[in-house]
Amino acid sequence: MEQNKPNEKGLHHWLSLRIAAIALIPLGIWLIVSLIQLPLDNYHVTYNWMGDNITALLMIITVLIISYHATAGMKEVYIDYIHSQGLFLSACYITYALAIILDVIAVFSIYKIWHTAI
Amino acid sequence: MSTQRPLSPHLQIYKPQLTSVLSILHRATGIALSLGLFPLVYWIWAIAEGETAYNDAVALYNGWFGLILLFGWTFSFFYHFANGIRHLFWDAGYGFELKEAYATGWIVVFFSLSFTLLTWIIGFAYTWRG
Numbered sequence: 001m002e003q004n005k006p007n008e009k010g011l012h013h014w015l016s017l018r019i020a021a022i023a024l025i026p027l028g029i030w031l032i033v034s035l036i037q038l039p040l041d042n043y044h045v046t047y048n049w050m051g052d053n054i055t056a057l058l059m060i061i062t063v064l065i066i067s068y069h070a071t072a073g074m075k076e077v078y079i080d081y082i083h084s085q086g087l088f089l090s091a092c093y094i095t096y097a098l099a100i101i102l103d104v105i106a107v108f109s110i111y112k113i114w115h116t117a118i
Numbered sequence: 119m120s121t122q123r124p125l126s127p128h129l130q131i132y133k134p135q136l137t138s139v140l141s142i143l144h145r146a147t148g149i150a151l152s153l154g155l156f157p158l159v160y161w162i163w164a165i166a167e168g169e170t171a172y173n174d175a176v177a178l179y180n181g182w183f184g185l186i187l188l189f190g191w192t193f194s195f196f197y198h199f200a201n202g203i204r205h206l207f208w209d210a211g212y213g214f215e216l217k218e219a220y221a222t223g224w225i226v227v228f229f230s231l232s233f234t235l236l237t238w239i240i241g242f243a244y245t246w247r248g
Binding site: 007010018021022024025028032035036037038039040041043046047050059063066067070071073074077079080081099102105106108109110112113 | 122123125126128145148149151152155156158159162163165166167169172173176179180192195199202203205206209237240241244245
């Protein structure tokens with residue numbers, strides 16, 4: 001039976017979701033602690049913080065891994081609840097597209113801040 | 119069938135209990151956090167765009183609707199974080215006993231609620247400090 005063959009794509013999906021999850025343990029702590037201690041209503045402090053070398057690098061890595069983990073997680077939800085092949089693929093592609101758009105905006109924005117920050 | 123993989127039990131055929139409620143909540147908070155990528159990237163974009171755009175973003179987040187959503191995302195973050203670690207232990211083969219599953223479940227509930235409140239108390243304290 002086709003269904004009983006080991007599913008390599010499924011294993012890859014399962015594993016990559018968890019590797020991203022493990023990476024997000026320290027990165028998530030870093031992000032939430034940063035957001036708590038930043039005076040978020042102060043533009044210049046927030047701007048200078050984001051323009052710092054380490055912040056810029058960590059923020060790019062964090063956003064990329066979050067978007068990866070989110071798309072993999074959403075795909076798992078779609079697999080469980082969307083039973084039409086066409087709708088499933090559409091949902092996946094829309095999710096990938098949105099994730100890529102957000103990634104591009106975030107990376108360019110962080111680069112711009114880092115490049116112009118003192 | 120969209121793929122040939124094992125599915126999770128569906129909501130309609132499952133009697134609610136702590137373990138199943140927490141499992142559903144993991145999904146729900148995961149979806150909420152995925153959507154949270156939009157305000158996160160909007161915040162980053164606004165910093166790059168300049169002070170006017172940034173102040174607009176802050177005004178949006180500081181409104182009652184924004185604050186409620188941010189509070190929800192804070193809880194979702196801590197819940198998904200703690201329960202995600204619980205899931206990783208299961209993946210590694212630990213914590214499967216029913217007693218353990220309930221104990222770790224209650225720890226996750228306690229952790230996520232207290233850290234959500236703590237985050238907002240400390241966050242406001244920092245804001246008021248100036």
